[in-house]
Each structure stands twice: as C-alpha cells, then as structure tokens.
Amino acid sequence: MDVARLKESWSLVAAHGEQVPLYFYSTLFLAYPETRQMFPTNMAGQRDRLVTALGHIVSHVDQVDRLVEFLRQLGADHRKFAVRAEHYPAVGEALLVTLRHFLGEAWTDELAKDWSDAYGLIAQVMIEAAEKAEAVDPPWWEAEIVSHELRTFDVAVLTVRPDYLLEFTPGQSIGVSHPVVRAWRYYSPANAPRRDGTIELHVRAAPGGAVSSRLVYGCAPGDRIHLAAPVGDRLNLRLAGSGDLLILAGGTGWAPMKALLEQVAAEGSRREVAVYLGARTRLEFYDTDAIDKLASSWPWLTVTYVAGMDFRRPGEVIRPVDRALADGDWRSRHVYVCGSDEMVAHSVTALTQAGYHADQLHHEGFGEHWYGPAWRPPAAPDKSGGVR
Numbered sequence: 001m002d003v004a005r006l007k008e009s010w011s012l013v014a015a016h017g018e019q020v021p022l023y024f025y026s027t028l029f030l031a032y033p034e035t036r037q038m039f040p041t042n043m044a045g046q047r048d049r050l051v052t053a054l055g056h057i058v059s060h061v062d063q064v065d066r067l068v069e070f071l072r073q074l075g076a077d078h079r080k081f082a083v084r085a086e087h088y089p090a091v092g093e094a095l096l097v098t099l100r101h102f103l104g105e106a107w108t109d110e111l112a113k114d115w116s117d118a119y120g121l122i123a124q125v126m127i128e129a130a131e132k133a134e135a136v137d138p139p140w141w142e143a144e145i146v147s148h149e150l151r152t153f154d155v156a157v158l159t160v161r162p163d164y165l166l167e168f169t170p171g172q173s174i175g176v177s178h179p180v181v182r183a184w185r186y187y188s189p190a191n192a193p194r195r196d197g198t199i200e201l202h203v204r205a206a207p208g209g210a211v212s213s214r215l216v217y218g219c220a221p222g223d224r225i226h227l228a229a230p231v232g233d234r235l236n237l238r239l240a241g242s243g244d245l246l247i248l249a250g251g252t253g254w255a256p257m258k259a260l261l262e263q264v265a266a267e268g269s270r271r272e273v274a275v276y277l278g279a280r281t282r283l284e285f286y287d288t289d290a291i292d293k294l295a296s297s298w299p300w301l302t303v304t305y306v307a308g309m310d311f312r313r314p315g316e317v318i319r320p321v322d323r324a325l326a327d328g329d330w331r332s333r334h335v336y337v338c339g340s341d342e343m344v345a346h347s348v349t350a351l352t353q354a355g356y357h358a359d360q361l362h363h364e365g366f367g368e369h370w371y372g373p374a375w376r377p378p379a380a381p382d383k384s385g386g387v388r
C-alpha cells in the first residue's frame with residue numbers, strides 16, 4: 001500500500017472544500033437511504049463531522065498502531081449514532097465514489113485498491129471495538145433531568161440522573177443529545193462520580209448550536225435526554241495524592257475543573273490548589289454560590305475571579321493566565337487549563353513563554369477535543385463560555 005499516494009490524493013480531494021461532504025452525503029443517502037436518519041435532521045450549513053475525519057484518518061493508515069486506542073474509542077462511540085457493522089461497507093463505498101468523482105483521471109485501479117484496503121483496516125478496528133463494547137456498556141444512556149437552572153442569559157446548570165450507572169473520571173467529557181435534535185455534543189461533568197449517579201452539566205447556548213440551545217432554553221425537570229460513554233484523558237488528574245495545582249478556567253470550562261476539585265477533596269488533599277476563573281464580565285460568573293462555598297470549606301483552595309473586560313479600560317482584555325502570572329510563580333505546579341480554544345491557546349502560549357514545560361500543562365488542545373493527535377476536528381463551541 002502506497003501511503004504517500006493516499007495522503008496526496010486526499011489533499012487533492014480536500015481542496016474541493018464543502019463540495020466533498022455534499023457529494024459524499026448525496027451518494028450515501030441515495031444508495032443507502034436508511035443511513036439518513038443517523039445524521040442530524042438539518043445538515044445544511046452545519047460543519048461536516050464525518051467526511052473530513054474519514055479522509056484524514058484513512059489516509060493516515062500508516063499510523064494505525066499509534067491511533068489504535070483512539071479508533072477503538074471511536075468505534076465503540078459510534079454505537080450512539082446507531083451505527084452497526086453492516087453500515088461500514090456503505091460508507092466505504094460512498095467514500096470511494098466521492099474520491100473517484102473529485103480525482104477524475106488521477107483515480108487509478110491501484111489507488112482504488114489502496115483506499116479500499118486502508119478503509120477496511122480502520123473499519124475493522126472500529127467494528128471489533130464496537131462489538132466488544134456491546135458486552136459492557138449500552139450504546140447510550142437514557143437520563144432524566146432532575147434540575148434545570150438558567151444561571152445567566154445563556155448558561156444553564158442541569159443535574160441529570162442516568163437510568164443506570166455511567167462511570168467516568170473527573171476531567172472526561174460525555175456525549176449529550178436530546179431525542180428531538182439527533183446530534184451529539186460533548187460536555188464535561190462538573191462533579192466527581194456520586195453515589196446516586198447524578199451528573200451536573202454546565203451548558204452554554206452556542207450560536208446555532210441545536211443541542212446546546214435545546215438544553216439551555218428547551219428543557220425542564222422530568223425531560224429525558226441521552227448520554228454517551230465518557231471520552232478523553234487529557235484533563236484527568238495525574239500524580240494522585242501529590243503535587244500542587246494551578247487551575248485556569250474560562251466560562252463553562254469551569255465544569256471539569258470543579259470535578260477535579262471534588263476529586264482532590266475526596267483524596268483528603270495534601271495539595272494546594274489555586275483557581276483563576278475568567279468570564280467577560282462579573283455578571284457572567286454563573287456558579288459563584290457553589291464556588292464560594294467550596295473556597296470557604298476547603299482551606300487548601302483559593303479562587304480568584306478574573307472579569308476580562310472593564311469599562312474603565314476599554315479594548316483591554318484580562319485573562320485568567322495574565323492575572324495568575326502577575327500574582328506569582330507557579331512553575332513547581334501542574335497547570336490545568338480549560339475554556340474556549342482561544343483562551344486555552346493564549347494560556348498555553350503565555351505559560352510556555354514564562355518558562356513552563358509542556359509536560360506540566362494539561363489541556364485538551366485547541367479544538368482538538370478528545371480526538372487523537374492525528375485528527376483535528378472543527379472547534380467545539382461547547383466549552384467556550386465566552387472568555388476570549
């Protein structure tokens with residue numbers, strides 16, 4: 001298999017931009033109409049999630065060993081879209097028809113064979129992982145909303161109770177979907193696992209975000225939603241039991257950090273933890289009652305609120321990292337960062353310039369979300385929380 005040829009042909013196809021997913025989906029839905037219902041109801045104008053990933057991942061088949069864990073998780077996770085083994089040939093066929101269409105004369109029998117073999121390899125890993133997961137976890141969890149509070153004009157805090165236990169580690173994200181929306185977005189539980197299995201979610205209504213808008217404005221206690229298996233490990237707490245922490249959070253990026261704090265408390269902390277929490281204005285701090293309560297009951301915790309905008313200094317934006325670096329030297333600590341892509345990128349750049357090492361910085365990447373290093377999907381708005 002000539003992997004260089006695969007990559008080169010994919011970059012030629014990808015250069016056609018939005019035409020590629022349009023052609024792919026028309027091909028798939030026409031030949032296999034039963035697959036249409038797996039995808040969001042309104043796909044017009046939405047950023048493609050599957051095709052770009054598919055082309056990229058399959059053309060990087062030479063990295064399959066490094067990506068195997070990621071692909072297993074992806075395969076198991078695809079059960080939440082109701083994807084079964086028999087759908088893989090359909091998607092593979094639509095992919096090849098799409099490639100042939102855009103490559104024109106550059107499409108050869110050898111290239112067709114390479115793409116087909118590479119797709120088969122990736123698909124096999126995903127299918128096997130899905131089969132294995134079938135014995136352990138349901139494809140998704142039904143959950144009831146037990147409380148719903150609109151805390152600011154666009155942020156709601158929900159408590160949900162899955163019908164059966166959904167295990168996760170603080171810092172991970174879980175898929176969340178509403179039955180009428182038929183799309184999934186990731187949110188991080190804002191609590192360490194509880195005895196009663198309930199999960200706290202902090203949701204900001206993203207512009208144009210069908211799932212987030214429904215969760216913020218269109219849900220009430222008693223409503224049912226769907227949750228999917230947890231993913232990601234980059235924000236998990238390392239070094240159990242030792243090591244002081246600096247936490248930088250922006251907007252709803254506070255949620256996984258709150259879960260980490262609960263985990264630290266449950267450890268019977270020997271750590272000092274400093275949290276710098278940002279929002280554009282004071283009015284946007286949506287969880288202050290809970291935060292002040294934590295800060296007053298845990299002596300090892302300090303919390304500094306950083307309102308980014310001040311009408312006395314128009315045009316100037318202060319971020320949590322700016323305040324933290326001005327306040328002290330934290331280089332002996334592990335630093336956890338969560339917020340919008342820009343907030344994370346800015347924080348990591350500032351910390352690196354200040355002499356902090358990459359291996360002491362923990363964040364999900366800028367728009368990388370839970371994906372492996374070889375694949376960068378479009379930015380996920382769900383943790384933006386408004387801090388820029």
Ligand code: HEM
Nearest residue numbers: 035038039049050053054057081083087088091122123183
């Ligand atoms: C090698 C095979 C495949 C790869 C590498 C792949 C990869 C991906 C990735 C990375 C995503 C984005 C994940 C997310 O947003 O959570 C995705 C989404 C999705 N995939 Fe796959 N996939 C494959 C096969 C399939 C198959 C066979 C189907 C069945 C028709 C399928 C249906 C979907 C659906 C419905 C979505 C969500 C799309 C959306 O929300 O817009 N995938 N896939």
